[in-house]
Amino acid sequence: MKNYSFINAPTLPDALDALDRLREKAWLVAGGTNVMVFIRAGKRDGTTLVNIRDITALSGISEKDGIVTIGAGTTISAIASSDILKESAPGLYAVANQFADPTTRNSATIGGNVANGTAGGDMLPSLLVLDAIAHVESKADGRREIPLSEIFTGPGKTSIASNEILTHLTFRATRHIGAIKLGARKSMSIAIATVAAYVEMKDDTIASCRIALGAVSATPGRARNAEAAVTGRKLDNDTFDLLAVALQKDMSPRDPSVRSTASYRRSVVPVLVKRAMMLAATGECM
Numbered sequence: 001m002k003n004y005s006f007i008n009a010p011t012l013p014d015a016l017d018a019l020d021r022l023r024e025k026a027w028l029v030a031g032g033t034n035v036m037v038f039i040r041a042g043k044r045d046g047t048t049l050v051n052i053r054d055i056t057a058l059s060g061i062s063e064k065d066g067i068v069t070i071g072a073g074t075t076i077s078a079i080a081s082s083d084i085l086k087e088s089a090p091g092l093y094a095v096a097n098q099f100a101d102p103t104t105r106n107s108a109t110i111g112g113n114v115a116n117g118t119a120g121g122d123m124l125p126s127l128l129v130l131d132a133i134a135h136v137e138s139k140a141d142g143r144r145e146i147p148l149s150e151i152f153t154g155p156g157k158t159s160i161a162s163n164e165i166l167t168h169l170t171f172r173a174t175r176h177i178g179a180i181k182l183g184a185r186k187s188m189s190i191a192i193a194t195v196a197a198y199v200e201m202k203d204d205t206i207a208s209c210r211i212a213l214g215a216v217s218a219t220p221g222r223a224r225n226a227e228a229a230v231t232g233r234k235l236d237n238d239t240f241d242l243l244a245v246a247l248q249k250d251m252s253p254r255d256p257s258v259r260s261t262a263s264y265r266r267s268v269v270p271v272l273v274k275r276a277m278m279l280a281a282t283g284e285c286m
């Protein structure tokens with residue numbers, strides 16, 4: 001470990017105070033599974049780690065009046081074993097069960113996944129199609145809400161300000177979400193692609209559809225061309241042919257990349273999205 005200081009923040013006001021005081025010199029640490037990797041690489045030398053892991057107010061999963069709330073400090077393990085999420089956001093639940101390995105899941109938090117903001121964050125496509133809202137708070141400016149669709153501003157960058165803490169995420173409960181992670185192995189693998197879809201059918205027509213892609217562009221994001229191509233159509237092979245074409249405009253995979261060629265990603269993503277849409281339409285992701 002190089003030149004870092006450490007502060008333990010047992011409560012949210014303690015953490016907000018520390019951020020307000022230290023500004024850019026503070027670096028929040030929740031599960032530490034990203035932060036420790038950066039520290040070992042000597043990044044952000046000279047900063048003060050502000051530990052928010054023990055803040056109980058930041059963790060927990062609840063549902064009230066059809067709105068699901070997940071505290072930012074909730075671990076991926078808790079999500080992967082949540083009966084609430086199995087019913088009310090089965091895609092998010094399914095992907096949590098494919099995240100890393102059990103040990104990493106016990107430390108890693110959903111807030112860290114969002115705030116780290118990398119293209120391959122497994123939880124992000126599901127949160128995007130759930131139209132989740134990120135609730136953030138700072139000592140100076142109080143609380144504000146950021147739609148997930150506006151939070152990822154660049155590779156590893158978000159619109160969460162340096163004096164803000166992500167406190168929780170909210171979204172409307174639905175069974176109509178499907179999500180699939182493709183990795184080189186079933187566990188301990190960073191995604192080649194993660195996709196999610198929300199599909200609402202009216203009779204035999206796609207009335208509403210949201211699709212999101214991870215690990216195939218610089219940031220995770222909605223596949224707006226694909227959404228427009230399938231909405232109002234039947235869930236059939238003609239629609240999936242249009243989907244495959246439209247999706248090509250929604251991704252810009254790096255080439256070369258460590259985990260996959262761009263051409264493989266371009267070929268496999270339409271297959272994954274088709275499957276995610278079928279799971280979403282039938283509500284059978286879990």
Ligand SMILES: Cc1cc2nc3c(=O)[nH]c(=O)nc-3n(C[C@H](O)[C@H](O)[C@H](O)COP(=O)(O)OP(=O)(O)OC[C@H]3O[C@@H](n4cnc5c(N)ncnc54)[C@H](O)[C@@H]3O)c2cc1C
Pocket residue numbers: 027028029030031032033034035036037052072073098099100101104107108109110111112113114115116120121122123160164165166167188189190191
């Ligand atoms: C072995 C290993 C395997 C992994 N496998 C996967 C995988 O399969 N899928 C995947 O998506 N990721 C994976 N990761 C990456 C990492 O585990 C996830 O991104 C995880 O969700 C980060 O959560 P954390 O609580 O550990 O974040 P931390 O490392 O504590 O923090 C990450 C970043 O978020 C900020 N932050 C944390 N909490 C908040 C908050 N409440 N408000 C504002 N900012 C905050 C921190 O300041 C930091 O910049 C893996 C990492 C390791 C080491």
